[in-house]
Amino acid sequence: MRHRRYAQFLWAGRELLTHPGATLLMALSMGLLTTMMATGLLLSQALTATTSRLLDQGPDLVVRRVTPNGGQPISSQAADLALKIPGITEARPRIWGTVSTPQAAVTVVAADRDAIARLTITAAIQAPVRGEAVAGSGVHLPETDAHLVLHGTDTITVRITQRFPQETDLATHDLVMLHPDDARRLLGLALDEACDLALAVFHPDEAEALLPELARVFPWPVHIATRQETRKHYATAFGRRGGLAALLYIPAVIALALLTAAVIRQHIGSRSRVGLLKALGWTSRDIVGLQITKAAIVGLPAIAGGLMLAYALVYAPSQTWAGMLLLGWQETAPIMHLDAGFAAPVFLEVAGILLIPYLAAVLWSSLVQAASNPHDLLNRGN
């Protein structure tokens, strides 16, 4: 039985060799289609997974002060108010914002000396002193100078003394870490003011339960963002981009439909061949099996190769194309070390999207022919 099956596989290979050009074209088309579809889906999946994983390291809750005139700086004493609530373990006033440089906008953040001291990454980062800064790999400087001009409510010039490692690009690519005094001056904040308050809670799952109490404890109205909310916003943003990317799939799906139609046409076109095979003692099952085997010999490696290419494109350690093409970076994009842990369902999804209609087209056309009278197939086929 095994021997017979091998022989039939071999014959399917032989039949494919009768049209090597068409076979190769078919495999390439399917491979490229797979790559196109899988790359988009994998990237969206990987960004969502990675964002979620990284955001776990960020604050559980972020409190901002709101007034009828808009957002307002928060007093540094607000942290003490927050810490009175049972369940809140840490309250950190944050000083950060978007400012511009002669080259591009950057995000600045005031260094938290204690937190930086606890950081033990490959290249240890030192908290910057006044007039110095630590910059991400995407912050550009004039070639001969290490000084960066920052325009906020005031303009300051800082010297870049260190760079964040490239492996941390997802968090630091266009980030400039300043001394808190420099950051306050740049952002127009008074000495005891901060932009907002980042909170850590004892039980992250119960963070939302603390919201009413938090809103009550501050003497002014607040807007509180939870981690869940942040995650959801990111997922929605990627989903929206994914939706736009889906427009790109339309030609791909049309191409697939044409490909499938071509397969059907190819099979119906060889009706006399099917009639001959039946006359020579091939059963309908043999013929359907042959056609499915032929389709699988072309389709499976093409889809596997396409998936592999998409996988390499999305997860390769130094990939920056996604940032350049899809996320709006102009010169240098962050190096994306994305989370490959959830790729398997995407593989199955893409394989299903492509393989099922392809095999269904083959199966349907084969069955339709296989059920006909061999005499009719021989005489009415081409």
Add this chain to the structure above:
Amino acid sequence: MTRHPLLLAVFTTDILTVLLILWASATAVRIALHWNPQDTGAQQLRLQTQSETAALAVAWAFGLHLLATATLIYGMTNILPGMVPGAMCGTGVLQAMQSGGPRMLIYRLMGLAILWIWWRIENVNQSQPEAPLVPANARIVLLALPVFALALYAAWQAALAMDFQQPVDCCAVIYDQFHSLEEARRTLGAGHTGWLTAFGVLTVALVASAVAAWKTAGRRWPHLLLAALAMAWLPIAAIALVRVLAAYHYGVLHHHCPWCLFLPEHHLAGFPIWAAWIVVAMEAPVAVALSLLAARQAPPAQTSACHQAGLAARNTLLAVLIFLCLTVGPALWWRLRFGMWLTG
């Protein structure tokens, strides 16, 4: 009225299924009226050819129906709850569908049962060169047509009734069944221990009869016993699952909801559990039908029918074991992990 793509896909598949069965029914009527296997006249030979094409159409209809039902259940449990305000699972979606929802499910299951029997008999038929069971299956197709038409009509009613603006309260449906905790601990007057005992006894009996029916495929009584036990086992297994054993999936007591099992939070356990339950509901009667059919057939078809009856018994056995593993297994795991049962 909803135009959700999932429901439209199910609806389109249902229409296709009804059309295929309708087409096969036209041949089935002619077969019922004119089939004469002894005749070698032109009409009979034409009917023989048409019966093969009709069988292919019904086989496709069966496949499409299975696919549409699985898609519908997935949609009702995992997609539509996110769109119906207040719905947490399929219970809320059924509420939103009003009376059309349950009717649609009942007709779908009836249709599934009819085509399941058709499929098993067709297997016997196809194993014989001269297809001796064509008239029997033609009658089954004629029986299936009104059921599938009603299922389609009910699906249309359900889709019409669905309103994504109107909130539902599916938890109220679950919890409003009881006025006191004592009521939640009893079902139809019997305590949970009683139901579990009945479930255990019937399961053992069902497993034993399925083994007997599988191993003695040529005899009729094990199959009759299997079907009778299965008919008793099905409601009791459903009650034991929903009222007692589901608690070990949910981790809470008295959440008597059959639909929450389909949620990802509970590892989509509802799909294999209820699929196993449906396999028992389908295969046990099929085993009897085939064993009764075998007695009326000439030797080659008789052998094939006995073989198919044995397969049906074996499938029943496997389904019961899967059901058992997925319902009792979590309870045992809970007991090992926490050292106690969830008894409330």
Add this chain to the structure above:
Amino acid sequence: MPTALACRNLTYAYPNGASSATTALLRNIDAVFPGGRVVLISGKSGAGKSTLLHLLAGLLRPTSGEILADGQPVSRWLTAHRDRWRRRVGIVFQQDYLVSELTVLENVMLPLIPRSGSPRYWRESSHNILARLNAVELVGQSVSTLSGGQRQRVATARALVDAPDYILADEPTAHQDLENAQRLGHLLRQAAERGAIVVVAAHDRHVDKWLKVDQHLSLADGNLEPAP
């Protein structure tokens, strides 16, 4: 080995143009083709010889009546069963129906592929039958380069390669010289001697030059009768 292939009350009619009327090509034919014998069916062009062979091979369903193989009504069997039964049939078509993309050897292999056997066995069997039909020099050639006679020999080799129980040959010597025709006749006779049922349809009545016939039937006006 088969005991007999028989037609019982066999009628075949084809649609007559656009109208619903049909024209009967074969009418109520009753005939028995016993095992171990060579039967010749002769008749004019268009008499229905090829259609009769196609009906006997199960390639076509009769309009009424039936084909019985060893008493079993194969013409009324389900397609899958008829397909399996046809593995025992070797048929030589009037047109050769060779696959132009395949070599001669591969064309001859075609019936062997769905059956058991290794590629080595396919090659050996095909090679041997081609050798017996004096076509061994053609094995590696593309069929598009062959002459009419060579194509017919390859098609015959394809029909005989699996030593079928039923051999149905339609004008097998249409383009052959006498030597090759005699060689084919010898092969068919050998097949009959091992018990196969051999039915040959030929326009030319003078087949005794190459084939030793046991029974000669004539097909005319839709009826099959012993030849005078």
Add this chain to the structure above:
Amino acid sequence: MPTGKHSPANNRPGLEPTPDSPRPSEPDRLPLDRLVPAGWLLGIALTVVSLCVLTLTYDTVRGVFPPPDQAAPVLHAIGLNELALVPSGRPARRPVLTPSPIDWRYGPVLPRQAPEVIPLLKTAPFDTPRAATP
């Protein structure tokens, strides 16, 4: 070798070669069919599929490419809840705050809208202070 009905035709008594038939040549030595290249094609297809499946399975299970673990402690240290996926200043950089009915400026002297970076860079000289918004 197959036996019975499927044994090579020359083993059957009924199909003996005729005396004048040419001697069969050795079939395996002649390139008479393309089954060998077909075997290669099968081998290539199988190898491609196996390699891809093995690599993808290994990678997804074990994670050969470095996961984003190095960025995580830095994000924790700087205390931000946004990533550098989109350039600073773009609405998408900060999905929690945009779009929002709340005006997040700290003072009335700052522009009402958070500046879009590209027009800002293209049109404005850099000698005046710019907006600073969180």
